Amino acid sequence: MSPSTSPPFPDDVPTHPLLIVDFKLIEAKDTLEIEKLRHAATNLGFWYLKNHGAEELVDRMFDLGDDIMNLPLDEKMEYEQGDTGRSFGYKASGANAVDEDGTLDSVEFLNISKDDILSYPTPTHRTYPSIVNDRMNSTVQPFLGVALHVMQVLLGALNDLLGLPSGTLAALHVDGEASGSEIKIIKKAPQTNGLPDDKPSLGAHTDFGSLSFLHNRLGGLQVLVQGNDVWQYIKPIPGHAVCNIGDALKIFSGGILRSNIHRVVAPPGEQRKYDRWSLGYFARPTNTVILRALEDKSSVIAEALKNSSDKFDTNTSAGDWFARRIKYQRINNRTGPESWRASRGTEFKPEAA
Ligand SMILES: O=C(O)CCC(=O)C(=O)O
Numbered sequence: 001m002s003p004s005t006s007p008p009f010p011d012d013v014p015t016h017p018l019l020i021v022d023f024k025l026i027e028a029k030d031t032l033e034i035e036k037l038r039h040a041a042t043n044l045g046f047w048y049l050k051n052h053g054a055e056e057l058v059d060r061m062f063d064l065g066d067d068i069m070n071l072p073l074d075e076k077m078e079y080e081q082g083d084t085g086r087s088f089g090y091k092a093s094g095a096n097a098v099d100e101d102g103t104l105d106s107v108e109f110l111n112i113s114k115d116d117i118l119s120y121p122t123p124t125h126r127t128y129p130s131i132v133n134d135r136m137n138s139t140v141q142p143f144l145g146v147a148l149h150v151m152q153v154l155l156g157a158l159n160d161l162l163g164l165p166s167g168t169l170a171a172l173h174v175d176g177e178a179s180g181s182e183i184k185i186i187k188k189a190p191q192t193n194g195l196p197d198d199k200p201s202l203g204a205h206t207d208f209g210s211l212s213f214l215h216n217r218l219g220g221l222q223v224l225v226q227g228n229d230v231w232q233y234i235k236p237i238p239g240h241a242v243c244n245i246g247d248a249l250k251i252f253s254g255g256i257l258r259s260n261i262h263r264v265v266a267p268p269g270e271q272r273k274y275d276r277w278s279l280g281y282f283a284r285p286t287n288t289v290i291l292r293a294l295e296d297k298s299s300v301i302a303e304a305l306k307n308s309s310d311k312f313d314t315n316t317s318a319g320d321w322f323a324r325r326i327k328y329q330r331i332n333n334r335t336g337p338e339s340w341r342a343s344r345g346t347e348f349k350p351e352a353a
């Protein structure tokens with residue numbers, strides 16, 4: 001699993017270079033670094049983040065993931081997320097569609113709710129395998145602590161870039177108010193089902209929430225850059241997280257921030273023979289927050305809306321938006337291509353469906 005024991009990322013596949021943002025400089029309110037963040041968040045909506053302070057905890061979370069995924073399937077299935085649009089818990093490989101034809105996904109993951117971690121040992125939403133509980137204090141809570149700090153600093157910087165009154169975005173993401181925020185540990189075993197390597201193991205999507213903080217060791221994550229019809233890999237760089245903007249921030253910002261489409265395929269080259277792990281923290285707004293542009297709070301956003309045909313007013317709460325997207329990816333809820341369309345977010349273009 002560690003970078004030293006798996007083959008290097010090949011140099012003959014299409015990759016997309018991301019800007020590297022230094023977290024410590026953002027924290028110190030360095031003007032040039034904040035400009036770099038502005039560029040990344042408004043153009044591709046993806047960037048590398050270095051000096052985030054989570055690296056050692058990420059390794060411990062991957063060890064936890066390994067122990068969880070090695071549990072017998074029937075034990076993991078006791079914690080299955082179900083078909084009602086709930087995200088927290090276990091999802092077996094093949095439980096979701098990756099496209100409108102209903103092709104099955106090939107990743108398994110465990111999602112652990114921020115609310116459940118903060119309220120532990122009292123569950124807010126649900127319980128988890130005992131391996132998670134056993135490492136709650138030593139590993140899960142410390143990782144969440146770093147992730148929440150990173151999110152709070154980045155949300156603060158984006159808040160100011162959008163010309164919002166101080167604390168506006170923070171007030172939409174309050175710890176202790178129920179939300180879809182979660183840690184996600186994903187395993188993709190080497191492809192054995194004869195599917196070609198470029199068949200997505202996790203279908204093309206935009207992220208559902210506000211900001212994502214992603215860690216991976218092997219390649220497989222790809223972005224589709226606007227104006228380009230070739231999917232490009234994001235090459236993992238040791239010690240660097242990948243951050244990206246999700247639908248909620250795109251909508252709050254009236255489209256100023258970009259929520260870009262991405263997917264996961266088999267790792268490239270020799271890496272394809274190895275298990276691929278990824279770990280994410282997904283920050284999402286409080287469930288009751290309505291997803292609409294914050295034009296009444298920022299002249300910058302109001303101005304962006306004037307020049308846009310989209311009014312960014314979904315009339316939907318963050319909780320409902322999130323549940324809908326989860327629910328209609330589930331293969332058990334599939335009636336036809338319309339189910340996949342019902343699971344789409346801001347990336348949805350009828351002509352591309
Ligand atoms: O595994 C990855 O690298 C990306 C996962 C992802 O995009 C997601 O879970 O939303």
Ligand SMILES: [Fe+2]
Pocket residue numbers: 205206207262
């Ligand atoms: Fe994603």
